[in-house]
Amino acid sequence: MDTFQPLASAAESACCTPSGRPALGAAEAQARARVLKALSDPNRLRLLSIVKAGDGGEACVCDLTEPLDLGQPTVSHHLKILVDAGLLHREKRGTWAYYSLVPGALEAAAVSVTTL
Amino acid sequence: MDTFQPLASAAESACCTPSGRPALGAAEAQARARVLKALSDPNRLRLLSIVKAGDGGEACVCDLTEPLDLGQPTVSHHLKILVDAGLLHREKRGTWAYYSLVPGALEAAAVSVTTL
Incomplete structure (x- = not known):
């Protein structure tokens, strides 16, 4: 188990302050994590x-159910996550969605990932 | 709602077969998803x-609790996931882990991600 001690703040703690640029901000981390979560399955x-x-x-x-041996609802669920994350574009043409x-x-x- | 039809297999379905290389295999997809899952938070x-x-x-x-305003158990949990995924190396030196x-x-x- 690691031991911890209170720190005033990263910026005020001269002994341990990372010298590089500030850590990734919360909002930016949230946005990046959202896309990576869509990719994490x-x-x-x-x-x-x-x-x-x-x-x-x-x-x-x-074409997307047979190769993965998944049911239609599962495939639709995954595709929606990928569309919502901005990774896939969906276009309905006639009977099928592409x-x-x-x-x-x-x-x-x-x-x-490489610019954290 | 998308409609689906049974296909013999992607390889046998001339009308819809992707012409590129085969889709990512299940084992490789699992390995990649594991690392991406560690990154998805x-x-x-x-x-x-x-x-x-x-x-x-x-x-x-x-230095890792204060900037994120998280408790020690939560930080330790996240660090373990990152170590287990092969993203972080942990070394104990004296009192602290680095x-x-x-x-x-x-x-x-x-x-x-770019070579799917």
Whole structure:
């Protein structure tokens, strides 16, 4: 078990103050964590992978259940999370919905990890 | 609500088969999701940020409670998750534990997102 001692604040504690720039702010951390949370599920990563590999960078929802052996409600749930996080774009065309990656979204998520 | 139809398999369905490489495998997706899950919490992102900005790229555990206004058990819980995910290294020196980033771990997590 680690032991702790009270500190006045990181800025006032000369002995231990990190010398770099300030730690990530709370609001920015929340925003980054939200996208990373959408990415933190193996089925959602696989859905993104299928969409990314699809013809023209998109995939019909009709192609997304069989490869993952998931039911329709589960796939729809995961897709909604990915859309809400700004990672996938959804377009209804005729009977089917088609999903594509939001341009730059995965790259932005990656940068959010390397620029902490 | 999207409508679905049964497919023989993605590989056999000529009309809808993604032309790219196969979707991310289940085991690889699980491994990537595990690290991303560790990153998907705002307090853990802030802890990593403080460690990264620390003198010599490390931070004493005694510096990690005050900036986030979290209790010791909560901070210890988050740090354990980050260590277990291979993102942080922990070294006990004297009274305190010191944490540093595992070299290349954040970059690897970023690549795991952009190479789906």
